[in-house]
Amino acid sequence: MxxxxxxxxxxxxxxxxxxxxxxxxxxxxxxxxxxxxxxxxxxxxxxxxxxxxxxxxxxxxxxxxRPSLADRLARLKRGAQIVTGKDAAQIVFRAGIGPGASVAEAGSGSGALTLALAHAVGPMGTVVSYDRRPDFLRAARANVAAAGWAERVRFVERDVVADGLDTEGLDAVILDLPEPWQVVAAARSALVPGGYLVTYSPTYNQLERSVREMRSAGFGPVDAEEVLVRALHVGEGGTRPDFEMLGHTGFLGFGRRRR
Ligand SMILES: C[S@@+](CC[C@H](N)C(=O)[O-])C[C@H]1O[C@@H](n2cnc3c(N)ncnc32)[C@H](O)[C@@H]1O
Incomplete structure (x- = not known):
């Protein structure tokens, strides 16, 4: 080597x-x-x-x-509320998204999570990114192109609540839209057995509905997490937590398709 x-x-x-x-x-x-x-x-x-x-x-x-993923995310032009690095990292880790994986997400928004997924799947993997709004698709596509990963991502204009996904055999599906529970059945059909569904929602109410739907749709152990990162101010003899902290972003729901 x-x-x-x-x-x-x-x-x-x-x-x-x-x-x-x-x-x-x-x-x-x-x-x-x-x-x-x-x-x-x-x-x-x-x-x-x-x-x-x-x-x-x-x-x-x-x-x-060589740019890191953080370097690429730092250049992202924001429109919709984005999935931040701490949540994206946990999504990639928990859903086992690695080189060569085939994954889908909805919606595309600004394309922040799209970039994290494109980074994780690498040049041999694929990301399908759905959004029902052409303006968000344009913004996300431009951000992904500016980061150099346009060839890893297929953007699709589609209302996934009304029309489901147009792909199958996926290793993971990530839902960051207002009603993820309405896409659970479609996501299950699009996943391979053993594949993961992840929902990302800003409120407990949305998380509860998604988890309930995943459990009744026959997903394996379903669980939920919140990721909190506390920065430290490091000074000689005065190291302590930073006064400022990002207190709330979103709650993550995870489920695995069993069969
Ligand atoms: C919060 S943003 C996603 C942000 C994105 N994950 C990021 O990191 O930049 C939510 C997106 O979901 C899209 N959306 C909402 N409902 C949808 C649906 N039924 N089908 C497809 N996209 C939808 C919205 O247009 C919006 O762009």
């Missing part, structure tokens, strides 16, 4: 970390390309270069590194 730092390949995306300016996310490709709608940059020199390569552009010193 190869070891040591991997050089950048043509087509992969890099984070250009500039001193005193916002970082730039762009694909490594030959020739000049337009970024941020107006300025041009030539990243030909990064093909085959190692992470940590430094160069100057428009009077700023940049370092090229």
């Amino acid at each position: 190869a070891s040591g730092p991997r050089p950048f390949r043509e087509g992969e995306w890099v984070l250009l970390d500039g001193e005193g300016v916002d970082p730039i996310l762009a694909p490594v490709r030959a020739g000049t390309q337009t970024i941020d709608r107006s300025t041009s940059i030539d990243l030909t020199g990064l093909i085959g270069a190692l992470p940590g390569t430094r160069f100057a552009w428009l009077g700023v010193a940049y370092t090229a590194v």
Whole structure:
């Protein structure tokens, strides 16, 4: 197995970390390309270069590194309320979503969860993302394209409460919409046995209805969680919890299709 730092390949995306300016996310490709709608940059020199390569552009010193999922999420343009990183991480972990998996979500919203799913399934996996609103689909599609993962995601305009899903054999389905309980039966049919259904809702009432529906639809152990993350302020001899904390996002319901 190869070891040591991997050089950048043509087509992969890099984070250009500039001193005193916002970082730039762009694909490594030959020739000049337009970024941020107006300025041009030539990243030909990064093909085959190692992470940590430094160069100057428009009077700023940049370092090229591989972007993390957090780097990509930080650039997301928000419309609808998004699934935050802490909840997305737990969804991916609990639903066992890994490289090569085939997953679906509704709705697309701003595409924040879509990005986390695209990251988890990798280049060999697929994400189908449903939304009934074309404006949200446009926003989510643009965010996924800006992160460099357009080829991993199929966006579908569809009301999943009225029309269900147009896919089957899925490893996981994630529902982030106002009435997830109304999609439980359709999600069950779309899942492989052993596949997971996850619901994400801001209120206890929605969670209760979803869990009740999952139990009566024959899902395996059904359980629910809330993820709380408390940042710490670290100072010599004065390390303590931060005063500010994101107190509430959403409640997660998990169920596994048994057969
Ligand atoms: C809170 S947003 C989803 C946010 C998204 N998970 C994210 O992380 O950016 C809810 C989305 O569900 C969509 N939606 C609501 N009801 C729907 C339905 N019946 N079928 C498809 N999409 C629906 C809305 O249009 C909206 O874009």
